[in-house]
Amino acid sequence: MTRIKSDEPTGWFMIFPALAFVGTLILYPAVNSFTLSLHRIYMGLPALGEPFVGIDNYLHLLQDPVARQAFGVTFGFVILSTILEIILGLGIALVIHEHFKGRGWVRAAVLVPWAIPTVVASQMWRFIFNDQYGLANLVLFGDQVSLYVPWLAYPGYAFLAIVFADVWKTASFAGLLILAGLQVIPEDCYDAARIDGANAWQRFWHVTLPLLKPALLTALLFRTIDAFRVFDLVFVMTQGGPGDATQVIQFYGYKTLFTEGQVGYGTSISMAVFATIFILSLFYIRTVGSSLLKRETI
């Protein structure tokens, strides 16, 4: 691609406002959060001052059983929901990649869960899992009201309900990212496999899946990062309950920061979330990068 020779100063002048904005409102606060996490700060208790405590908050975090539980719940949620989303997303992508009449309508229908506000989706699933008026009980037990289950009152079911809601909301997004991967697989590869006598299943397993690996990893990366930040679903559907069964780390961080006013400790939790996401994305990017290189040598 040829690029037009242009004055670099003008270029910087055009980029600068956007960068300044992102820097001031995202980058600087993130760095500031790290500084806050090294202090002991209680909101509403200015008399205690804001003493520098080094890594005390982080040491406390390592020993906090509630935080450990929250990390466990979050990891469980992330692993289960992303795996299901990638599998369902792959199914959706394969369907909407085919040519058929009305494909535009199907694509639009599949996009609806992605477009719905998460808060609305959360209220919707909360109602579906309602103990008396819910669709889940109606579908499973019909008129046998005595069998109705208060799904969100049981730790295990409440956890699964949140996974369910997240998968419904975001499988189509994973599907779109995978669709983008399907669209760049050259038709020649399938033709060659057909000439070699591969049936549909073999073509999927030996041609589509290997060539789709970068797209699958990209979808996995985006979904993992997003699932790690889950908040809305938990806030609306369970408030972290029953007990701490659905208390994900972002919700615990929110409670510590804003309900309890422990600014120092709360920000150390948020930095831990950030660090985890960062490490995960580095790991993925390395894997995606290497698989991309491999693909180019084919």
Place this chain on the structure above:
Amino acid sequence: MRYTSKQAWLLGGILLSVMGSLFPFFWFVITSIKSQVRVEAIPPTWFPDWNFSFYQTVFTDHHFLRYIGNSLMVAGSTTVVALILGVPAAYALVRVRMAGKVWILGGLLTVSMFPQIVIVGPVWQMLSTMGGLNTHWGLVLPYVGLTLPLAIWILATFFKELPTELEEAARVDGCTTVQTMLKVMAPLAAPGIFTAAILTFIYAWNEFFLALLLLTDPVKQTLPVGIALFQGEFTMPWGEIAAASVLATLPLVVIVLVFQKGIVSGLSAGAVKS
């Protein structure tokens, strides 16, 4: 023979995808047009009695118009500001030769991965000293920061695919970089700009976490906050929640139906090329 079995699979897949995507929400639609008695029937009934009173009460008792107005204000301003900042930045990143571009794009991608909780504390403090808490502009500022990286990525992918010949012609005719962008490229890139606008708008329309923490005054709150904090006097007002949810979702469904193509290519654009 094989052809028909493939067709059967495809049909099954289509039905499952469409039903799975729409049916849960359809239940909310049914609920919203039931009467209070039918909403609270045990066991629940499959059929509505076409009672639209919940749609009336969300407006009269729950200030629905105010939430819609606030959300339109916030999402609209976010979209406009993000595009005003994002279009020149994306254009320069694609077309102007300069050092460190890859780092800027990579940095923006990294920033878009930040969890909101990392920035919310300091942003809250910053706004509180500036008097920006409980104001719409105070929410728009972080929204623009959060949506700019994605918007720039989408715009950059679109700009990159436009032919350079027209720009070269414009330059030969004596246009400056800014003039070339505004008069030649921006009209050509309109579909891309539109996609970026839609995605930014949907993000701001749906965002909940920051809106919950930065706007505590009910008069200023946006639609997601309103729907999440929906309270009845004695019981959960499910009929009203359903009606409000349907109304809040309707514009998005229309957007998706009309701009499906742009959204599909926009969402996948950033992903494949990264």
